[in-house]
Amino acid sequence: MTLPALDARLLAVLELIQAEAHADIGTDHARLPVRVIREGRARRCVAVELHPGPLALARRMVARVRLEESIEVRAGDGFAPLRPGEVDSASVAGMGAYTIQGILERAGAALPPALILQPNDSPRALRVWAREHGYHLRAERLCPGHWAYPVLRLERAPGPDPAYVGLPEAAALRYGPRLLRGGSELLRGVVQADLTRLTPVAAPGRESHTELGAAREAAEYLAGERSTTPLSAAPPSGAR
Template sequence: MTPVLDARLGAVLNLIRAEVHADIGSDHAHLPIRLVQAGRVRRCLVVEVNPGPLRHARENVALAGLSDRIEVREGNGLSPLRPGEVGSASLTGMGANTILSILEAGEERLPPALVVQPNDSPRILREWARGSGFQLTHEALAPGFWTYPVLRFEAHPGPDPAYEGLPLEAALRYGPHLLASRHPLLLGQVQQDIARLTPLAAPARPAQAELETASSALACLLKSSR
């Protein structure tokens, strides 16, 4: 069995490399299977709390012939992991608030590297990382039902250099690496935000601040293109 990953999970896979990795809320275990098959991890732990997906994950791991390298555990969030057991973990296909609650609840079990793919704005995850000793080392955008952000955080002390020289609000909202690289999907997203917010903006309205953030992001993208 060789699962075919969509663009979203393919972008996640490309940001993972570790001896031992944990996929939290894995569902069908397609990502862990491909991580092992591609040689990006030596071993993988699959964590799933729901009975149906838990059963599917175990079945798929067995079909792939990887039961000796992928262990499926029942449990919620990071709780089934032992402190220091894994070098990295992934949390994908969830809302940013759900991911944040898992990270906060499992603080003592956090590995030194995290790859997250929220289904909505990752701003609160960037803010969490800045206040929790993690730096944002890589970002990607993947096309799909909507544009999916994928972020990799690594534990490092001190200020995050990714934000240097960028307007902070724009970098937190849209991503410092995406702004610096002038990601083509980001340019379209920022332009859409400006078109949506312009008729709503007025002094003291929330849309006004959002429009100013989007406009400063656009200025960064256009500046970097010259």
């Protein structure tokens, strides 16, 4: 049977999943859990969906591919349908960063030791949350689409996160420490787009001024530390 197709951002999420038991929060059509099981990235999945329409679609998808024994579809909000310790990892994708942060903060004891997060906007709030709640950033991806989608894998660990060592903090929190070290053309385009957008409007005391400072830090790091290529790549379509 043909596997359900995933776009670039969900493929990046898939590649960062490896667990005994995994939960997909806000699963929508349940295509991601199906691929997780079919590709052997987990032995068991719990697909959680709040809204009745997508919940029905998820159940039909799981039944169609005959994975009812490996994927359980549950109705509920965020991590509420999960028991503490039931899963090793969880994914939350396709939502705003502050929406994802709210879901994590309400999870309580059901929060697993590994998280794969794909916000539809700046992930800065999630990186700050991770540092405040004992999660280290183990991997990051940046995927093309309507704009550049970030994907983060966080793992619970003691002490400060070593991923941020030696980097300008504002730039690392906004653009990602591992992405900065990678210095991809896609990231360079995002930083350049921010410089172009923020320079004419930034003023002291405004959020845009803080964002511009982070963009300048990132541009200096990318130009001086990681590559001799000028930071002038055209921004990806829709990059913010």
